[in-house]
Amino acid sequence: VTYLCVPIFVRDLEQARRDVALATEAGAEMIELRVDDFDDDQAIKRLIDGAGVPCILTCRSQAQGGRSPRPGNVRLASLLAQCPQYIDIELDWNSQAKTPTQPILSHHDFSGRPEKLYNILLEMDKLSVGVNKVVWKARTIRDNLEAFEILQNRNKPTIALCMGEAGVISRILAKKFGAFLTFASLNDESATAPGQVSIDEMKNLYRWDAMSKKTKVYGVIGHPIGHSLSPHIQNAAFAELNHDGIYLPLLVDPPYESFKAFMETFVPFPGLDLSGLSVTIPHKENAARYLKEKGAQIEDLAERIGAVNTIIIDRTGSEPILRGLNTDYAAILDSITDRLAIDRTRLGRLRVAVLGAGGTGRTAVAALAHYGADVSIYNRTREKAEALASEFDGNTGQVLSLPMEELAKSDCDVFINTTSVGMYPKSDQNAWGAKLPKLTPNTVVFDMVYNPVKTRFLAEAEPSGAKTITGVETFVRQAAAQFQAWTNKPAPIELMRRVIENRMSDQKN
Ligand SMILES: NC(=O)c1ccc[n+]([C@@H]2O[C@H](COP(=O)([O-])OP(=O)(O)OC[C@H]3O[C@@H](n4cnc5c(N)ncnc54)[C@H](OP(=O)(O)O)[C@@H]3O)[C@@H](O)[C@H]2O)c1
Numbered sequence: 001v002t003y004l005c006v007p008i009f010v011r012d013l014e015q016a017r018r019d020v021a022l023a024t025e026a027g028a029e030m031i032e033l034r035v036d037d038f039d040d041d042q043a044i045k046r047l048i049d050g051a052g053v054p055c056i057l058t059c060r061s062q063a064q065g066g067r068s069p070r071p072g073n074v075r076l077a078s079l080l081a082q083c084p085q086y087i088d089i090e091l092d093w094n095s096q097a098k099t100p101t102q103p104i105l106s107h108h109d110f111s112g113r114p115e116k117l118y119n120i121l122l123e124m125d126k127l128s129v130g131v132n133k134v135v136w137k138a139r140t141i142r143d144n145l146e147a148f149e150i151l152q153n154r155n156k157p158t159i160a161l162c163m164g165e166a167g168v169i170s171r172i173l174a175k176k177f178g179a180f181l182t183f184a185s186l187n188d189e190s191a192t193a194p195g196q197v198s199i200d201e202m203k204n205l206y207r208w209d210a211m212s213k214k215t216k217v218y219g220v221i222g223h224p225i226g227h228s229l230s231p232h233i234q235n236a237a238f239a240e241l242n243h244d245g246i247y248l249p250l251l252v253d254p255p256y257e258s259f260k261a262f263m264e265t266f267v268p269f270p271g272l273d274l275s276g277l278s279v280t281i282p283h284k285e286n287a288a289r290y291l292k293e294k295g296a297q298i299e300d301l302a303e304r305i306g307a308v309n310t311i312i313i314d315r316t317g318s319e320p321i322l323r324g325l326n327t328d329y330a331a332i333l334d335s336i337t338d339r340l341a342i343d344r345t346r347l348g349r350l351r352v353a354v355l356g357a358g359g360t361g362r363t364a365v366a367a368l369a370h371y372g373a374d375v376s377i378y379n380r381t382r383e384k385a386e387a388l389a390s391e392f393d394g395n396t397g398q399v400l401s402l403p404m405e406e407l408a409k410s411d412c413d414v415f416i417n418t419t420s421v422g423m424y425p426k427s428d429q430n431a432w433g434a435k436l437p438k439l440t441p442n443t444v445v446f447d448m449v450y451n452p453v454k455t456r457f458l459a460e461a462e463p464s465g466a467k468t469i470t471g472v473e474t475f476v477r478q479a480a481a482q483f484q485a486w487t488n489k490p491a492p493i494e495l496m497r498r499v500i501e502n503r504m505s506d507q508k509n
Contacts, residue, residue: 002174002175002178002179002180002181002182003029003030003054003180003181003182004027004028004029004030004181004182004184004199004202004203004208005028005029005030005031005032005056005181005182005183005184006023006026006028006030006031006032006183006184006185006186006199007031007032007034007058007183007185007192008020008023008031008032008033008034008186008190009034009036009190009192010033010034010035010038010043010044010047011038012038012043013040013043013046013047016033016043016047017047017050019186019190020047020050020051022186023186023199024051024052024053026186026199026200026203027199027203027208028053028184028199029053029054030053030054030055030056030181031051031053031054031055031056032055032056032057032058032088032183032192033047033048033055033056033057033058033084034058034059034060034066034192035057035058035059035079036058036059036060036066036067036068037067037068039078041078041081041082044057044082045082045083048082048083048084054085054086055084055085055086056084056085056086056087056088056104057079057082057084057086057087057088058079058087058088059075059078059079060088060090061075061090063090063092064090064092064106064107064108065108065110065193072089072090072092076089079101080101083101084101085101085102086101086102086103086104086131087101087102087103087104088103088104088106088133089103089104089105089106090105090106090107090108091105091106091107091120091123091124092107102129102130102131103127103129103130103131104130104131104132104133104159105124105127105130105131105132105133106133106134106135106159107120107124107133107134107135108135108136109135109136109137110136110137110163110194111137112136112137112139113136113137113139113143113146114134114136117134117136117146120134121134121150124156125155125156128156130156130157131156131157131158131159131180132154132156132157132158132159133158133159133160133180134147134150134158134159134160134161135159135160135161135162135163135193136162136163137162137163137164137167137194138162138163138164138166138167138170138195139166140166140252140253140258140261141166141169141250141251141252141262141266142261142262142265142266143162143166143167143170144162144166144167144169144170144173145265145266145269145272146160147160147161147162147167147170147177148160148170148173148177148269148271148272151174151177151178151179152177152178152270152271154178157180158179158180159174159179159180159181159182160174160179161174161179161182161183162195163193163194163195164194164195165194165195165226165251166195166251167195168195168197168248168249168251169219169248169249169250171183171184171195171196171197171202172197172202172206172246172248173211173217173246173248173272175208175211175212176211176212176213176215176217176246176271177213177271178213182202183196184196184197184198184199184201184202185197185198185199186198186199187200205231205232205235206231206235206246206248207235207238207239207246210239210244210246211246212244213271214244214273215244215245215246215273216243216244216245216246216273216274216275216276217245217246217248217272217273217274217275218234218245218246218247218248218274218275218276218277218278218486219231219247219248219249219250219274219277219278220247220248220249220250220277220278220279220280221250221252221259221262221277221278221279221280221283221287222249222250222251222252222279222280222281222282222283223251223252223253223254223281223282223283224251225249225250225251225280226249226251228249228280229475229499229500229503230247230249230278230280230479231247231248231249232499232500232503233476233479233496233499233500234247234278234479234482234483235247236492236495236496236499237479237480237483237491237492237495237496240492240495241487241489241492243487243489245275245486245487250262250277252283254282254283256286256289256290259283259286259287259290260286260290263290267313267320267322268320273315274313274320275313275315275486276310276311276312276313276482276485276486277310277311277313278309278310278479278482279308279309279310279311280309281359284307284308284309284326284359285306285307287307287308287309287311287324288302288303288305288306288307288308288324291308291311291322291323291324294322296321296322296323296324297322297323297324298323298324298325299323299324299325299326301326301329301366301367301370302324302325302326302329303324304366304370305326305329305362305363305366305367307326307328307359307362307363308324308325308326309325309326309327309328309478309482310324310325310326310327310481310482310485311323311324311325312324312325312485312486325481325485326363327477327478327479327481327482327485328360328363328474328478329363329364329366329367330367330477330478330481331473331474331475331477331478331481332363332364332367332368332416332448332474333347333367333368333371334477335446335469335473335474335477336350336414336444336446336469339444339446339467339469340444340467344371345371347368347371347372347373348371348372348373348396348397349373350368350373350374350413350414351373351374351376351411351412351413351414352368352373352374352375352376352412352413352414352415352416353375353376353378353407353410353412353414353415353416353437354368354375354376354377354378354416354418355378355379355407355415355416355417355418355419355431356377356378356379356417356418356419357377357379357381357384357385357387357388357401358384358418358419358420360418360448361377361379361388361418361419362388364416364418364448365377365388365389365392365399366392368397369392369393369396369397369399370396370397371396371397372396372397373397373414374397374398374399375389375392375397375398375399375400376399376400376401376402376410376412377389377399377400377401377402378401378402378403378404378406378407378410379401379404379419380404380419382401382403382404385401385402386401388401389401404433405433407432407433407437408432408433408434408435408436408437409437410437411437411438412437412443413442413443413444414443414444414445414446415437415439415443415444415445415446415461416446416447416448417431417446417447417448417449417455417457418448419431420449421449421457422447422449422455422456422457423449423451423455424451424452427452427455427456428456429456430456430457430460431447431455431456431457432457432460436460436461436464439461439464439465439466440464440465440466441464441465441466441467442467443461443464443466443467444466444467444468444469445457445458445461445466445467445468445469446468446469447468447469447470447471448471448474449471450470450471450472450474450475450500450504451471451504452504453470453471453472453501453504454470455470455471458470472497472500472501472504475500476493476496476497476500477493479491479496480493480496483496
């Protein structure tokens with residue numbers, strides 16, 4: 001069993017009692033009482049007796065990232081006097097507690113991986129009872145693998161965690177690798193270490209209760225990644241269909257070498273069961289390049305676009321087999337064809353204005369031109385539109401670039417905004433510019449921006465009766481296609497849409 005432990009800084013008895021109650025109500029299976037600057041022994045005893053779950057008592061020294069100025073022997077004597085189930089003692093006290101209390105021998109490094117990590121663990125192993133605990137700040141996401149290795153090779157119950165945003169996955173996957181415990185904060189404000197996930201997120205977002213050794217791991221690679229909506233949508237879908245999987249944010253530094261190093265270490269890592277990846281900014285081109293270098297299969301249009309947003313990792317054979325897809329382009333095309341009730345072969349009859357020439361503009365242009373649509377690109381930086389047009393012109397449809405000022409004269413059937421103009425928090429911005437082109441009830445107006453759901457681009461088109469498509473539609477479709485590619489099950493698309501819309505309204509409130 002891996003305990004889900006909530007640390008609580010004790011400032012006074014009432015506050016601590018309330019926090020302990022909130023934590024156990026939220027599902028805490030263990031409480032760590034941090035008494036660094038609280039020395040009312042009677043109050044501490046009452047807290048331990050009333051907690052209702054096992055307690056760790058910790059009085060962390062300043063040298064190890066805590067607040068207590070008291071010397072080790074004084075702190076130890078006062079902790080032991082309370083008879084908690086566990087006490088956390090830093091390894092450098094070099095103390096052997098001979099009491100019914102189980103010692104957690106700990107070592108923390110807030111600056112990076114301890115130089116003598118394995119010597120520290122050997123030292124801890126000398127005490128045959130209790131629990132070993134090593135915590136350090138992840139330098140990159142690859143440090144998590146070392147934490148997993150420590151757990152896999154443990155001789156005693158062990159805690160191995162990485163701090164910081166790059167270390168989040170060591171906290172979440174602690175249960176999969178059989179750690180003694182992981183820490184989750186009571187709420188976002190009360191975290192006692194950098195990168196701690198809240199107990200609500202651990203239980204309701206990261207599927208703590210459903211996780212086991214066999215759970216497959218998926219995730220989204222990006223930089224930054226903390227605010228990605230993909231973990232919300234995919235974990236909800238896994239839960240809905242009882243798919244034994246967990247989907248994580250994976251922070252990987254932007255250079256190609258970092259992407260490559262991630263793939264080369266995470267894909268083969270034993271026991272991790274990495275089974276599928278979403279790829280987002282800035283790694284879609286890196287993913288295409290990596291898969292090409294490895295000789296892996298890449299879907300034709302994804303290769304032509306030069307961007308992969310989905311990696312399937314097939315682990316049914318002796319070696320994992322990688323495959324790359326781009327579900328973004330299919331989501332864009334299908335959003336249009338569904339709205340017009342046509343199939344893809346009829347896209348060739350459409351004239352489409354694409355606003356923007358960035359990554360999403362490129363995907364839209366390539367996909368529409370591939371199916372024979374005539375595409376006009378309007379972009380703030382004209383040279384980028386020209387380069388994009390010349391790359392995809394004559395594929396099957398005609399692609400040209402036009403000055404932004406001429407957008408109002410366009411009589412296209414479909415207008416797609418692929419710029420970031422109008423995106424939260426600058427939701428009052430308007431991608432049309434000063435004047436709208438002529439829109440009719442047959443025109444499709446499509447915004448890739450999904451936050452807010454109804455952008456100004458869409459709102460201004462509404463009086464014409466144009467058929468509008470929100471960015472949520474595409475976001476949900478590309479995510480649903482990923483879910484299907486990994487699980488071979490139809491995605492719960494309505495649920496996925498609801499999850500996104502709820503998150504959007506949470507952000508506004
Ligand atoms: N719904 C979905 O599933 C989905 C999927 C992917 C992306 N998106 C959204 O699509 C948008 C674009 O993403 P991306 O990855 O393509 O970004 P990107 O590669 O950075 O491209 C940004 C585009 O927006 C233009 N732009 C930015 N600020 C502008 C401004 N103030 N005025 C005029 N044009 C401006 C840029 O023009 P320049 O070339 O002149 O810089 C460029 O064409 C984002 O809002 C993103 O959230 C939605």
